Amino acid sequence: MKQITAVAVTVLTAAAVAGAAPALADPAPQPDGPCSENLAGALTQLAEGPSYLECSSAPGNYRWTPFTGPYPTSDRWLSYGPAVTLHGQGMRNPEIRSGRWVAYPQDAGTTCTAEQSTVVSAGQVGPPQTTTGQPGQPLDFEVLPAVFSITLTGNCLWEAVH
Secondary structure (H helix, E strand, O other), X not given: OHHHHHHHHHHHHHHXXXXXXXXXXXXXXXXXXXXXXXXOOOEEEOXXXXXXXXXXXXXXXXXXEEOOOOOOOOOEEEEOOOOEEEEOXXXXXXXXXXXXXXXXXXXXXXXXXXXXXXXXXXOEEOOOXXXXXXXXXXXXXXXXXXXXXXXXXXXXXXXXXX
């Protein structure tokens, strides 16, 4: 009887695991929540307004901490669910700089997409230009000079290439 019960528990456990929804590699960023070592130094934008978090490290302990600098400019950004919308060098105090960037999907099913609009003349912004990668593949693209705004989507780590 014990063997039959053990087999039944094993089968039920396997069925429950097989039917479970896939989990994200990291939970959605939140103040004092954990972040992965590969995100160290990255900034992200919270969905509830222009609040920013930075993946900071203490030895062996990576946590999302509120960004305390005057302007959230970074060479590393994380988009994870809600879109991250940043201002570029077409405005004062840019959050993202022009140049070559690579977006790294954080899971195999993620597609990284960047939609950017540039300043075409004083007070005028051109139509959005969209660059989309393939699911699970890095996206190599240019943040355009004089970019007014850029919206980053997908569960992706965005890094400037120096």
